[in-house]
Amino acid sequence: MSLFDWLVEVVLIVFGIAGYIHSGSFALGARMFPRCVFILIIALSVLQLILNVRSKQEKENPMEGVDYHRMLSMVFLIVCYAFSFEPVGYVISTPVFLLLSMMVMGQRDPKVLALVSIGVRVAFPGFQVSSLCSDTSWTSV
Secondary structure, eight states: OOHHHHHHHHHHHHHHHHHHHHHTTSOTTTTHHHHHHHHHHHHHHHHHHHHHHHOOOOOSOTTTTOOHHHHHHHHHHHHHHHHHHHHHOHHHHHHHHHHHHHHHTTOOOHHHHHHHHHHHHHHOGGGGHHHHOOOOGGGOO
């Protein structure tokens, strides 16, 4: 296992822990999804670290076959997605991000594109917790 592999996994684990801690400052309903994402990042990074330690093989060129255009396009989309929350909102930015990211990754079937981008928004209505829970007196224990 190369030093680069170790470094990437450790950085992701630290990022996941820091993000999990920071998400504790969010409102009660708003912290659920970020915390789930950060737990997933930590778990997958630890799993990848374990798998890399078990694998004694060294790759000759780990960056061989990487499509840099796709990779940079996804980084650009993620940054735009993050900055679109405030002016546009989650309801519009998430389906647009999912649609564009699937297109960048090669998915061209219109049925799949529509099902996933709209289906995710329908499947997670809990992100509008503030409208569902108007009585928050129970949170001030």
